[in-house]
Amino acid sequence: MSLLRNSWRQLTSMRTALVLLFLLALFAIPGSVFPQRSIGPEAVDRYLRDNPDTGPWLDRLQAFDVYSSVWFSAVYLLLFVSLVGCVVPRLKAHAVALIRVPPEAPKRLDRLPAHADDLDHDGDPEAAADALAALLKGRRFRVARRGRTISAEKGYLKETGNLVFHFALLALLGGMAAGGLYGWHGNRIVVTGDTNGFCSSTQQYDEYDLGTRVDAADLARFCVTLDSFRAEYLDSGQPSLYRARMSYAADGERGTRTVEVNHPLRLADANVYLLGTGYAPTLRYTDRAGRTQTITVPFLPQDNALTSYGLAAFPDANIGLTEPDGRPAQVAFDGLYLPTVPENVAHGASLFPAERDPRLMLRAYIGDLGLDSFRPQSVYALNFDQVEGKMLQASGDQFALKPGESHTLADGTKIEFLGTQPWIAVSVRHDPGEKVVLVGGILLVIGLLGSLTGRRRRVFFRVTPDGVVAGGLPRSEYEGFAAEFEQIVESARAALGERTREKAGSRDG
Amino acid sequence: MAEVSDQLLVVTIMTYLAALVAYAAEYAFGSATRVSRVANRELVGPDGLAVVVDDEPAPVSPRDRYIGYAVLGLSVAATLAHAATLITRAVAAGRVPWGNMYEFLLALTLVGSVAWLVVLFARPAVRALGLLVTTVVIVLLGTSGMLHTDAGPLVPALNSYWLAIHVSAVATAGGVLLVGFVSAVLYLLRDGYENGRTGFPFALAAKAPAAATIERLTFRVHAFAFPILTVGIMCGAIWAEAAWGRYWGWDPKEVWSFITWVIYAGYLHARATPSIKRRTASWLAIAGWAAVVFNTYGVNLVFSGLHSYAGV
Numbered sequence: 001m002s003l004l005r006n007s008w009r010q011l012t013s014m015r016t017a018l019v020l021l022f023l024l025a026l027f028a029i030p031g032s033v034f035p036q037r038s039i040g041p042e043a044v045d046r047y048l049r050d051n052p053d054t055g056p057w058l059d060r061l062q063a064f065d066v067y068s069s070v071w072f073s074a075v076y077l078l079l080f081v082s083l084v085g086c087v088v089p090r091l092k093a094h095a096v097a098l099i100r101v102p103p104e105a106p107k108r109l110d111r112l113p114a115h116a117d118d119l120d121h122d123g124d125p126e127a128a129a130d131a132l133a134a135l136l137k138g139r140r141f142r143v144a145r146r147g148r149t150i151s152a153e154k155g156y157l158k159e160t161g162n163l164v165f166h167f168a169l170l171a172l173l174g175g176m177a178a179g180g181l182y183g184w185h186g187n188r189i190v191v192t193g194d195t196n197g198f199c200s201s202t203q204q205y206d207e208y209d210l211g212t213r214v215d216a217a218d219l220a221r222f223c224v225t226l227d228s229f230r231a232e233y234l235d236s237g238q239p240s241l242y243r244a245r246m247s248y249a250a251d252g253e254r255g256t257r258t259v260e261v262n263h264p265l266r267l268a269d270a271n272v273y274l275l276g277t278g279y280a281p282t283l284r285y286t287d288r289a290g291r292t293q294t295i296t297v298p299f300l301p302q303d304n305a306l307t308s309y310g311l312a313a314f315p316d317a318n319i320g321l322t323e324p325d326g327r328p329a330q331v332a333f334d335g336l337y338l339p340t341v342p343e344n345v346a347h348g349a350s351l352f353p354a355e356r357d358p359r360l361m362l363r364a365y366i367g368d369l370g371l372d373s374f375r376p377q378s379v380y381a382l383n384f385d386q387v388e389g390k391m392l393q394a395s396g397d398q399f400a401l402k403p404g405e406s407h408t409l410a411d412g413t414k415i416e417f418l419g420t421q422p423w424i425a426v427s428v429r430h431d432p433g434e435k436v437v438l439v440g441g442i443l444l445v446i447g448l449l450g451s452l453t454g455r456r457r458r459v460f461f462r463v464t465p466d467g468v469v470a471g472g473l474p475r476s477e478y479e480g481f482a483a484e485f486e487q488i489v490e491s492a493r494a495a496l497g498e499r500t501r502e503k504a505g506s507r508d509g
Numbered sequence: 510m511a512e513v514s515d516q517l518l519v520v521t522i523m524t525y526l527a528a529l530v531a532y533a534a535e536y537a538f539g540s541a542t543r544v545s546r547v548a549n550r551e552l553v554g555p556d557g558l559a560v561v562v563d564d565e566p567a568p569v570s571p572r573d574r575y576i577g578y579a580v581l582g583l584s585v586a587a588t589l590a591h592a593a594t595l596i597t598r599a600v601a602a603g604r605v606p607w608g609n610m611y612e613f614l615l616a617l618t619l620v621g622s623v624a625w626l627v628v629l630f631a632r633p634a635v636r637a638l639g640l641l642v643t644t645v646v647i648v649l650l651g652t653s654g655m656l657h658t659d660a661g662p663l664v665p666a667l668n669s670y671w672l673a674i675h676v677s678a679v680a681t682a683g684g685v686l687l688v689g690f691v692s693a694v695l696y697l698l699r700d701g702y703e704n705g706r707t708g709f710p711f712a713l714a715a716k717a718p719a720a721a722t723i724e725r726l727t728f729r730v731h732a733f734a735f736p737i738l739t740v741g742i743m744c745g746a747i748w749a750e751a752a753w754g755r756y757w758g759w760d761p762k763e764v765w766s767f768i769t770w771v772i773y774a775g776y777l778h779a780r781a782t783p784s785i786k787r788r789t790a791s792w793l794a795i796a797g798w799a800a801v802v803f804n805t806y807g808v809n810l811v812f813s814g815l816h817s818y819a820g821v
Binding site for chain 2: 014015017018021022024025028029031032033036038039066067176185234236238239240241242260261262263264271273275427429431434437438441444445448449452477479
């Protein structure tokens with residue numbers, strides 16, 4: 001039992017809290033050094049591929065999930081337990097202090113850091129004590145009079161602010177937890193056009209993350225289409241404007257809004273944020289049987305000049321036909337889209353993000369695309385396992401197309417590049433903890449200001465038949481206390497002097 | 510206008526250098542009696558209360574007085590040139606002048622200089638700090654020159670009124686914390702000196718004000734800067750919600766501002782705890798500044814994250 005009590009005392013001590021704060025700062029560092037799953041899972045996969053030796057070990061140590069890791073959580077939970085253990089007793093003590101009258105004056109006021117004993121009164125101690133109490137009340141002190149001794153205290157704001165600050169931290173943590181439990185988000189690419197929109201559901205997001213207490217059925221119900229998109233760039237290639245026109249339908253409510261990077265589409269239960277943009281080439285393929293298929297596929301930007309990589313797969317092409325070796329004759333094209341092609345195409349990187357001189361560089365693959373296997377795979381990149389396994393083989397060299405141009409493959413089939421549509425990447429989010437966090441943050445700052453500017457201090461006066469003794473005690477760091485105390489004593493002198501004079505005046509009259 | 514701003518930066522750095530020389534001259538040649546007497550006018554009683562000692566102002570030799578005027582004049586002139594650099598930059602770019610790392614450093618150091626002048630006029634006793642403050646400002650300005658970016662419009666993510674609020678709050682906090690850092694360093698030196706350590710580097714603080722005076726200044730400066738830092742980070746979170754869809758996502762810049770905040774919170778707690786030595790607390794203040802510097806340079810140059818703009 002005593003062990004428990006001792007460990008509790010240890011945990012709630014300031015020293016422990018400081019060590020935990022330090023650990024919290026220290027443990028946050030790896031999250032900025034290693035890629036984090038919560039930010040970009042693909043970066044983590046890349047890291048694991050590039051570091052096959054250390055990667056798995058780091059993964060076991062949760063270096064890629066720092067902020068949800070056992071060790072990081074342990075530190076902040078201990079810190080918050082320590083915080084509760086510290087502020088709850090203080091809340092009680094402060095509540096008592098707010099109700100209680102200021103304490104009795106010490107016996108010897110001349111031992112206090114500030115004191116004065118050269119005050120006189122007119123021989124009426126009772127009236128002098130009244131005057132002094134009134135003076136301190138006028139200076140917004142809380143005053144207690146015990147006989148002819150006056151105790152006064154001021155500056156409760158400091159502790160009030162302190163407690164508000166620490167409870168606001170708890171509210172902040174609560175709000176974040178609520179977001180983790182009941183929040184969700186999904187990301188997806190939206191190509192312009194009425195038929196390319198999406199409705200909010202887990203099937204329609206490219207990637208999504210649901211809070212622990214969120215079910216796929218709990219997602220906000222709405223549909224969104226991208227009507228048009230405009231991007232503007234400076235000569236340096238730096239973007240200066242992204243503006244999307246989006247239409248939405250939610251709960252029978254319809255509308256069209258302009259969405260920009262700092263102006264999300266705010267719906268009742270979710271917000272739609274514009275995060276990025278790219279191009280989606282439209283391709284028409286005519287297969288060996290003369291059937292045509294047209295698809296528009298988003299290519300993913302690889303650099304700031306929007307050099308984009310993508311895959312156009314035609315799994316239904318040449319259906320029923322096979323290659324001489326028996327493989328199916330499915331068709332796919334992968335390659336780069338360069339909105340502004342350099343003079344030497346071999347450099348393979350776009351010069352500018354706008355479409356000044358666009359070129360689509362493609363290579364054809366024929367064979368089994370591997371879509372029937374149950375392994376998850378990206379729709380944005382070629383399945384290179386199939387290429388390595390010779391199930392899918394390149395057909396001919398890379399070729400370049402301008403919009404409107406076409407290329408005929410060795411088997412007589414034709415691929416046409418019809419043009420591009422812009423696409424935008426959106427993030428759809430719902431976080432019910434946000435408002436709690438915001439209110440917590442505002443309270444935190446208010447509390448902080450109170451706790452840093454408030455100054456607790458006590459002033460005492462003792463009236464004796466011979467005169468008045470005053471003492472002052474700053475209860476927190478307060479440089480100006482000596483000056484304030486001097487001022488109070490001066491006012492007291494004036495008040496007592498006035499009383500003396502008044503009395504003298506009335507006697508004369 | 511952009512060229513004017515670039516030329517003014519050179520003028521600014523040169524004037525700071527001149528001010529630095531003047532501070533050094535005042536520190537080195539100013540009669541020790543005067544420096545220490547000014548320093549000791551504010552003493553501290555055993556109870557932690559300031560006791561004002563009203564002694565006669567020491568007679569000042571004409572040479573000391575001229576050096577003193579030079580120090581003040583050059584400091585103010587450098588700060589004015591610094592402000593002009595930033596203002597012309599704003600005119601050239603047609604927006605608030607803190608849209609990239611170069612401009613951010615320019616703004617942060619300007620706040621540092623202004624904060625220092627405020628401290629200087631409010632508490633002449635700590636004047637010796639000027640040597641260190643000016644050194645740090647020059648170093649930061651010099652490195653900002655290496656990260657120079659041409660004046661221009663903003664990327665879409667920065668195109669928000671939150672840029673004016675969030676970045677100015679953070680730059681202000683950073684500038685004030687610069688003074689706090691210098692004060693913490695000088696306190697450690699002076700405290701060592703007062704405890705009989707007279708070798709390098711403690712001897713540098715031989716003519717500095719009393720350790721307790723510097724320590725109190727350290728605390729006041731941090732107590733002033735911390736709420737601004739807090740508001741700055743919170744405004745960043747509100748902005749991040751509008752721009753990226755989440756108020757906190759552990760982007761490297763966010764990680765390091767979290768670390769910075771936690772360290773400074775630790776400093777304020779350590780300072781408020783009587784059982785913890787003031788030296789320990791001051792080391793925390795220095796660690797906090799290290800986090801500020803890393804967050805400014807390291808995060809932009811080493812890590813890639815959402816806070817990378819215009820190349821860096």
